[in-house]
Amino acid sequence: MTDVRVLLVDDHPVVRAGLRAMLTEFEGISIAADAADGKAALRELSRLAVLGEGVDVVLMDLQMGAGMDGVAATAAIRKLAAPPPVLILTTYDTDADILAAVEAGASGYMLKDAPPEQIRQAVFAAAAGETVLAPKAAALLMNRITNPGTSLTPREVQLLELLATGLSNRAIAKQVFISEATVKTHLVHIYGKLGVDNRTAAIAAATQRRIIRPPGQAS
Amino acid sequence: MTDVRVLLVDDHPVVRAGLRAMLTEFEGISIAADAADGKAALRELSRLAVLGEGVDVVLMDLQMGAGMDGVAATAAIRKLAAPPPVLILTTYDTDADILAAVEAGASGYMLKDAPPEQIRQAVFAAAAGETVLAPKAAALLMNRITNPGTSLTPREVQLLELLATGLSNRAIAKQVFISEATVKTHLVHIYGKLGVDNRTAAIAAATQRRIIRPPGQAS
DNA sequence: CGGCGGGTCAATCAAAAGGTTGACCCCGGG
DNA sequence: CCCGGGGTCAACCTTTTGATTGACCCGCCG
DSSP: OOOEEEEEEOSOHHHHHHHHHHHHTSTTEEEEEEESSHHHHHHHHHHHHHTTOOOSEEEEOSOOSSSSOHHHHHHHHHTSSSOOOEEEEESOOOHHHHHHHHHTTOSEEEETTSOHHHHHHHHHHHHTTOOEEOHHHHHHHHHHHHOTTSSOOHHHHHHHHHHHTTOOHHHHHHHHTOOHHHHHHHHHHHHHHHTOSSHHHHHHHHHHTTSSOOTTOOO | OOOEEEEEEOSOHHHHHHHHHHHHTSTTEEEEEEESSHHHHHHHHHHHHHTTOOOSEEEEOSOOSSSSOHHHHHHHHHTSSSOOOEEEEESOOOHHHHHHHHHTTOSEEEETTSOHHHHHHHHHHHHTTOOEEOHHHHHHHHHHHHOGGGOOOHHHHHHHHHHHTTOOHHHHHHHHTOOHHHHHHHHHHHHHHHTOSSHHHHHHHHHHTTSSOOTTOOO
16 A cells, blocks of 8 residues: 655645645655645646656645635646545635635645644545545534525625625625626625624624634735 | 754644744754743743753744734743743734734744745844844834824724624714714724725724734634 | 814715615526 | 526615714823
């Protein structure tokens, strides 16, 4: 049985070094390569493919300052011929992040502050084709299928995120290429589901329930 | 010349491992210990002091989920008898983070996405008693001393906090026993100082600059 | 003492946001 | 095949917010 070959994708050299050090200490895991952003990850994948060296798991951060971000990179990887499973390893456990990652085709969602042993298990599980979710991610998805009426749709979450950045209805409309009327419609739905009646209260509620990340907590 | 002895403080095992791996590769640096939060850092410092093993530089993250955060830890360390220099190594370069760190007595402010070589130089500089700032940190402090007139008054901060909870102008007025007109006046001033033109953008800006805590985050 | 900054309030107008109703399209499942 | 949910848009009206102007009080400081 050969090692599980991992591709690390994270924009922080420190984190890459940390994962490399941590994972190589485990039996049965080796680091195939690392990349600082999504584009570099795709390059590494094709480079390794040419060499005949497969990658068994991609370990991907979601927040990446420059270049292609984690969601886009995950989606791109899943479109390859024989895509390796993508395990998201990130800092935040907000609904928005989790949903985006799952929709993009991630096969797992773990948090960076997880103990090393959990990360090790997650890597093996992902390599075996299993889905592995952090507790909060699992709970969110369960809740989503049991009572879909009260939870926000992906579109609504998207607008909520833009809302939280301080954009006006008109600005949001332009951003997502819909009319201002539609933005209002969505917002009314959002207010109803969150039990509020204005945008600032919606931001507060959504932040509190960890539907969105606090404003301005980017990379 | 003995090695520069470093104490790592970061709540993520991955990051601690990364810094450890990265720094130990450099000549002249060794890791004295690491800690997951502020309290543990102080414990480590006193433990090492008892052993007669000094610490030359504390490498500190600002954001730490549980326990004492980076700012408080920095302040506490600076109150020790022979405090080692504290070099902040964090993810965000927001105004309030930088200001809080400098006010707490940090002798440097670096970003985690800095290349390893820069981090190495910063550690040596800090150990030598020098001050080392990331470009944005330096720029902010320069700007702050040249035009100090742009900061919010305590009253304005108070209204901003209420604003962030989702209250309407009228509700804010009742809360602090002033008229709605006065609330509007304050908001106009706040918008001017923050460079925004509506309440949601004010919340985003204030959160980003850590003037207020993200909505629904316990203090 | 005289000003100045912070806090208070009012009136007014313009702009944005909120609420309602109704409509159309598309897709997936009973 | 029809229904329902999600997404889109429009028209309309009410309420809230934002912007401007001007005013008063108070405490501090030169």
